[in-house]
Amino acid sequence: xxxxxxxxxxxxxxxxxxxxxxxxxxxxxxxxxxxxxxxxxxxxxxxxxxxxxxxxxxxxxxxxxxxxxxxxxxxxxxxxxxxxxxxxxxxxxxxxxxxxxxxxxxxxxxxxxxxxxxxxxxxxxxxxxxxxxxxxxxxxxxxxxxxxxxxxxxxxxxxxxxxxxxxxxxxxxxxxxxxxxxxxxxxxxxxxxxxxxxxxxxxxxxxxxxxxxxxxxxxxxxxxxxxxxxxxxxxxxxxxxxxxxxxxxxxxxxxxxxxxxxxxxxxxxxxxxxxxxxxxxxxxxxxxxxxxxxxxxxxxxxxxxxxxxxxxxxxxxxxxxxxxxxxxxxxxxxxxxxxxxxxxxxxxxxxxxxxxxxxxxxxxxxxxxxxxxxxxxxxxxxxxxxx
Numbered sequence: 043x044x045x046x047x048x049x050x051x052x053x054x055x056x057x058x059x060x061x062x063x064x065x066x067x068x069x070x071x072x073x074x075x076x077x078x079x080x081x082x083x084x085x086x087x088x089x090x091x092x093x094x095x096x097x098x099x100x101x102x103x104x105x106x107x108x109x110x111x112x113x114x115x116x117x118x119x120x121x122x123x124x125x126x127x128x129x130x131x132x133x134x135x136x137x138x139x140x141x142x143x144x145x146x147x148x149x150x151x152x153x154x155x156x157x158x159x160x161x162x163x164x165x166x167x168x169x170x171x172x173x174x175x176x177x178x179x180x181x182x183x184x185x186x187x188x189x190x191x192x193x194x195x196x197x198x199x200x201x202x203x204x205x206x207x208x209x210x211x212x213x214x215x216x217x218x219x220x221x222x223x224x225x226x227x228x229x230x231x232x233x234x235x236x237x238x239x240x241x242x243x244x245x246x247x248x249x250x251x252x253x254x255x256x257x258x259x260x261x262x263x264x265x266x267x268x269x270x271x272x273x274x275x276x277x278x279x280x281x282x283x284x285x286x287x288x289x290x291x292x293x294x295x296x297x298x299x300x301x302x303x304x305x306x307x308x309x310x311x312x313x314x315x316x317x318x319x320x321x322x323x324x325x326x327x328x329x330x331x332x333x334x335x336x337x338x339x340x341x342x343x344x345x346x347x348x349x350x351x352x353x354x355x356x357x358x359x360x361x362x363x364x365x366x367x368x369x370x371x372x373x374x375x376x377x378x379x380x381x382x383x384x385x386x387x388x389x390x391x392x393x394x395x396x397x398x399x400x401x402x403x404x405x406x407x408x409x410x411x412x413x414x415x416x417x418x419x420x421x422x423x424x425x426x427x428x429x
Contacts, residue, residue, distance in 0.1 A: 043090050043168040043169060043203055043286070043287055043288060044087060044088065044089045044090060044284065044285065044286050044287075045089050045090055045091050045092065045093060045169075045285050045287075046080060046083060046084060046087075046089050046091075046092045046093070046282050046283065046284060046285070047093050047095065047246045047261065047263050047282065047283040047284075047285050047295075048080060048092065048093070048094055048095070048263050048266055048282040048283070049094060049095035049096055049097060049128070049209070049246075049247070049248030049249070049262070049263050049264075049265070050095075050096070050097045050128070050248055050249065050250075050251055050264070050265040051073060051076070051077065051094065051097065051098050051099070051112075051265065051266065051267075052073065052097050052098075052099065052100035052130060052265065052269065053073055053074060053077075053098065053099050053100060053104065053108055053111075053112050054070070054099055054100045054101055054104040054105060054108040055070065055073065055100040055269060056070075056100075057069050057070060057269075059366065059368075060336075060365060060366045062365075065333070065365045065366065068333065068365060069303065069336075069365055069366075072267050072302045072303050073267045073269070074111055074112070074115055075267075075302060076266040076267040076300050076301070076302070077112070077115035077116060077118075077119070077266075078115055078118060079266070079300045080092060080119060080266065080282060080300065081115070081118045081119040081120065083282065083284070083298060083300075084119050084120060084121050085120060087284055089121060089284070090121065090122075090166075090167070090168060090169075091121050091122040091123070091124060091166065091169075092119055092121060092122070092123045092124070093124055093125070093171075093205070093207055093246050094123065094124070094125035094126070094248075095125075095126065095128070095207055095208065095209055095246045095247055095248030095249075095263070096125070096126050096127060096128025096129070096130075096131075096175075096176065096208075096209030096248035096249065097128035097129065097130040097131055097209065097248060097249070098112065098125050098127075098128075098131055099112070099130065099131040099138065100130055100131075101130060101131065102130070102131050102132060102137060102138055102179075103138065104131075104138065106143055109138075109143065109144055109147055110147050110151065113144075113147040113148050113150070113151035113152040113155065114151045114152070116151075116152040116154070116155045117151045117152040117153070117154060117155070119154060120154065121154065122154050122155075122156065122166070123152070123154055123155045123156070124155075124156050124158060124164070124171065124173075124207070125155070125156070125157050125158065126157070126158050126159075126173045126174065126175040126176070126207050126208070126209060126248075127139065127157070127159070127175045127176050127177070127209075128176055128209040128248055128249065129176055129179050129180065129209065129210075129229075129230055129249070130179075132175075132176045132177060132178050132179050133157075133159045133175050133176065133177045134177040134178055139157045139159060158171070158173035158175055158207070159175055159177075160173070160175070161173065161174060161175065161185070161188045163192070163197070165198065165199075165202075166202075168202060168203060169202050169203040169204070169205055169287075170197060170199075170202045170203070170204050170205070171205050171206075171207055172186075172189050172192070172204065172205065172206045172207065172242075173207045174186045174188075174189075174206065174207060174208035174209070174232075175209075176209055176210070176230060179229075180229035180230060181210070181229060181230050182229065184231060184232055184233050184236075185208055185209070185210060185230065185232065186206060186208050186232050186233070186236075186237060187233075187236075189206060189237055189238070189242075190236055190237065190238065194238070194241045200289075201289050202289060203243045203244070203287045203288055203289050204241060204242050204243050204244075204289070205242075205243065205244045205245075205246060205287070206237065206242055206244070206245040206246065207246050208232055208245065208246070208247055208248070209230065209247070209248040209249050210229075210230030210231060210232045210247075210249050211230060211231050211232065211249060211250075212231075212232045212233075212234050212247070212256055212260070230249070232247070234256065234257065234260055240290075242259065243259065243287050243288070243289060243290070243291075243293060244259050244260075244261075244285060244287050244293050245259055245260040245261070246261070246263075246285075247260060247261060247262045248262065248263075249262070250262040250264065251264050251265045251269065251270065251277075251279050252264045252273075252277035252278045252279045253278045253279070253281045253283070253297055254278075255295070258292070258293075259293060261283055261285075261295055263281060263282050263283040264278060264279045264280065264281050265279050265280070266280065266281065266282050266300040266301065267280060267300065267301050267302060267303065268280040268301045268303060268304075268305045269305075270305065271305050271306075271307050271336070271338040271368065272305060272306075272307050278297075279301065279305075280299060280300060280301025281297050281298060281299055281300060281301070282297075282298050282300050283295050283296065283297060283298070284296040284297075284298055302334075303334060303335065303336065303365065304327070304328070304331075304334060304335040304336070305335075305336050305337075305338075306327045306328065306335060306336070306337045306338070307337075307338040307340075308323060308324070308327065308337065308338070308339050308340070309340040310323065310339070310340070310341055310342075310343075311341075311342045311343040312341070312342070312343030312344060312345055312349075312373060313343060315345055315346055315349040317349055317352055317353060317356070320356075321356065324337075324360075328363075328364075331363070332362075332363040333363070333365060334365070335363075335364055335365060336364060336365050336366040336367075336368075337360065337364050337366070337367050337368065338368045338370075339360070339367060339368070339369050339370070339371075340370040340372075341353075341369075341370070341371045341372060341373050342372045342373060343373055343374075344373060344374045344375070344376035345373050345374075345375065345376065346375075346376065346377055347375065347377050350373070350375055353373070357369065357371075377402060401415045401418050402415075
C-alpha cells in the first residue's frame with residue numbers, strides 16, 4: 043500500500059511583507075500549484091490515498107476564493123484525500139469545516155476529500171487511520187492520548203496497516219523550530235513514546251515546516267512549497283513523502299521535492315571591497331532568473347565610496363528581480379586611500395579639503411553623527427566627481 047504524506051499547505055497565507063502585489067500573488071499561487079504537483083505524483087506513483095496532517099489552510103477563516111481554489115485543486119488529485127485540522131485551521135463548533143460554503147464547494151469540486159473531525163478509527167480498504175484533529179488552536183492535552191487506551195483487537199481486519207495522523211510538537215523536538223526537549227506546558231504536544239509501539243505502523247505528523255524523521259515510524263513531511271527563509275542546514279522544506287507501508291513491516295519512506303520557489307539566505311562580510319565575490323555567490327544561488335526567488339541578505343564589513351555606490355546599484359537590481367529581498371545591511375562606509383586623497387588633498391579647494399577631513403574623522407564613529415557624516419561624504423564625493 044502506497045500513499046502520499048503531506049502537511050502544512052497553509053493555503054491563503056498572505057505573505058504581507060512582500061509589498062509588491064503582483065509578486066505576493068505569485069508566491070501565493072505557488073502554494074496552490076503545489077497541490078497540482080501532488081496530483082501528478084499521486085498518478086505517477088499510483089498511490090491509494092493522500093494524507094494531509096493539518097493546516098490545509100493558513101487561517102480558520104480563509105477567503106471564499108481560496109476555499110474554492112483549494113477544493114478544485116484537491117479534486118484533481120483523483121484519489122481519496124484525507125485531512126485533519128491543524129492549529130491554523132482548527133476544528134470545533136462553528137469551524138470552517140462545518141460551514142455551508144466549504145461543504146458546498148467540497149461536495150461539488152472535491153468529492154474525494156474528507157476532513158476527519160472525530161478522534162476515532164477510520165477504516166479504509168487497506169489501512170486504518172487514527173486521526174488526532176485539533177479542535178482548538180492550542181490543545182493543552184495530547185491529541186493522540188485517545189489511542190493509548192484503544193482496544194486494537196476490536197478492529198475488523200487486524201491485517202490492515204495502522205496509521206496515526208496528528209499535528210503538533212513531539213518530545214525531543216520542538217516543531218516550532220527549536221531542537222531539544224519541549225517544555226511540558228507546550229500546546230499541541232504529542233508523546234510518541236506513549237503510543238503502543240507494536241500496534242502502530244506509521245505516524246504521519248504535521249506542524250514542522252521542514253522534512254524530518256523523528257524515529258523509524260514517525261515523520262514530518264514539511265510544507266510542499268517553501269514559505270520562509272532557511273533555518274539551518276537541517277531544515278529541509280519543499281517536499282512530500284511517498285510512503286510504502288504494510289502491517290508489521292518496516293515502512294519505506296521516500297522524500298520527493300515539490301517546491302517551486304527558491305528561498306535563499308546569504309551572510310556576507312566585505313573584506314577587500316570584494317563585490318565581485320558577492321556577485322559570484324549570488325549567481326550560484328539565483329543565476330539570471332527573475333521572479334522566482336526570495337533572498338535574506340545579511341551584509342557586514344566596510345566599503346569605499348565607489349564600492350558602496352556599486353552595492354546600491356546591485357541592491358536595486360536584486361529588489362527588481364527577486365520576489366522579495368530581505369536586507370540587513372550593516373556595512374560601514376570607509377573611504378579607501380585613493381578616495382581620501384581625492385577628497386582631502388586639494389590645494390586648489392582648501393575649504394573642501396577641510397570639510398572632507400572633518401567628515402572622514404566623524405564617519406569613523408558609531409553614533410548618529412557618524413552616519414550623517416558618511417552620507418555627507420558620499421554626497422561630497424559625488425559632487426566632486428561630477429565637476
